[in-house]
Amino acid sequence: MRGDFSSIYAGRTVLVTGHSGFKGSWLALWLEQLGAKVVGFALPPPTVPAHIDLLELNLVSIEGDVRDHSRLARVIDEVEPEIVFHLAAQPLVRQSCMDPVETYATNVLGTVHLMESCRRTTSVRAIVNVTTDKCYENREWVWGYRESDPLGGHDPYSSSKACSEIVSAAYRTSFFHPDEYGKSHQCLVATARAGNVIGGGDWAEDRLIPDIVRALEREESLVIRSPGATRPWQHVLEPLSGYLLLGQRLLEERPEFAQAWNFGPDEAVIADVQTLVRALEQHWPSLCVKIDPSQANIHEAGLLKLDSSRAHALLGWRSRWDLDETVRRTARWYRRYLEQGQVTSLADLQDYSSKLQDC
Ligand SMILES: NC(=O)c1ccc[n+]([C@@H]2O[C@H](COP(=O)([O-])OP(=O)(O)OC[C@H]3O[C@@H](n4cnc5c(N)ncnc54)[C@H](O)[C@@H]3O)[C@@H](O)[C@H]2O)c1
Numbered sequence: 001m002r003g004d005f006s007s008i009y010a011g012r013t014v015l016v017t018g019h020s021g022f023k024g025s026w027l028a029l030w031l032e033q034l035g036a037k038v039v040g041f042a043l044p045p046p047t048v049p050a051h052i053d054l055l056e057l058n059l060v061s062i063e064g065d066v067r068d069h070s071r072l073a074r075v076i077d078e079v080e081p082e083i084v085f086h087l088a089a090q091p092l093v094r095q096s097c098m099d100p101v102e103t104y105a106t107n108v109l110g111t112v113h114l115m116e117s118c119r120r121t122t123s124v125r126a127i128v129n130v131t132t133d134k135c136y137e138n139r140e141w142v143w144g145y146r147e148s149d150p151l152g153g154h155d156p157y158s159s160s161k162a163c164s165e166i167v168s169a170a171y172r173t174s175f176f177h178p179d180e181y182g183k184s185h186q187c188l189v190a191t192a193r194a195g196n197v198i199g200g201g202d203w204a205e206d207r208l209i210p211d212i213v214r215a216l217e218r219e220e221s222l223v224i225r226s227p228g229a230t231r232p233w234q235h236v237l238e239p240l241s242g243y244l245l246l247g248q249r250l251l252e253e254r255p256e257f258a259q260a261w262n263f264g265p266d267e268a269v270i271a272d273v274q275t276l277v278r279a280l281e282q283h284w285p286s287l288c289v290k291i292d293p294s295q296a297n298i299h300e301a302g303l304l305k306l307d308s309s310r311a312h313a314l315l316g317w318r319s320r321w322d323l324d325e326t327v328r329r330t331a332r333w334y335r336r337y338l339e340q341g342q343v344t345s346l347a348d349l350q351d352y353s354s355k356l357q358d359c
Helices: 022-033 051-055 069-079 093-098 100-119 156-174 208-217 237-251 273-283 309-315 323-340 345-357
Strands: 013-017 037-042 060-063 083-086 126-130 188-193 222-224 230-232 260-262 270-272 289-291
Touching (some): 013 022, 037 069, 083 237, 093 100, 093 156, 100 156, 126 156, 126 237, 237 345, 260 309, 270 273, 273 289, 323 345
Parallel strands (some): 037 060, 126 188, 188 260, 222 289
């Protein structure tokens, strides 16, 4: 797999914040396969089981809190990473409504602490801050949101991620300006916005696939109450390939890539919950998911869709797996884990990587 991303990550020290979580653990696996020296910085895994523990990686795992500025700064000074992928966050909408202060402290001040720690060190040459499609002001329209559209967010999680974008933009303008790269500083900052990801190894609360898996383990049936809710489903490897591609461009010293990027799914992967559940059942017949009949024909308004034209045109990024493949991989991952105790993440990654070679 070392040929991917022009071998740019091989031998480099890469800091992944939030490596103990769902997306961060997949990213750590991928970077390790690419030959990077991966260092993770995060709170303990947010779930039991945790994907990161199942992977048995060789990374250096540092337990720490992004709200603790001095500790984060010390770690970055000692580790001397060349690139940082910032994924540590409180990522759940419901939790953000229960504890907005914790969410803003982690997602906004955590970003400030990261940017400031990188500003105070000389090793970091690239930062990719992972935010979300929810950072846009939702105008309830049918078109995809572009990177230049206004930021917003009705709930604390969404608005905290919009704030994280604003913090990144301010640091980019004030301290890491692309025009000043190589003159007054040596660091390029980009942000990455993606939507709902699925795939094996997620056990977070309030997410559809983990809820279905938990119900199955308890031998209960799960009643879906919002079957018409439409979401831009993506396999977790899809946006991660975008983050890695973006990181590659920054490490190649291309200041024009130091900006915000959307990594949304193709139109065909945007489906309602009912369609996703039915597709999942095709690959996992023992699932017991019921659709609340009173809600079955109600379709939710206000889908927030990303326009990823810029990533397609300038980064050459695109989705590789359609809805069926995404769902098949996800079902297979959980089935193998629950039925045979196997973890198939590396096999998924190898298959996905071989798709990246296809034009
Ligand atoms: N999962 C999705 O569908 C999705 C969609 C869009 C954006 N995102 C973004 O991707 C990133 C990763 O999300 P995820 O789904 O893997 O979440 P997750 O909950 O699985 O992982 C979150 C990670 O952040 C760490 N963390 C939380 N608070 C911390 C703190 N105060 N200090 C240090 N580490 C802390 C956790 O320990 C964990 O490693 C987040 O920034 C999230 O907003 C996720």
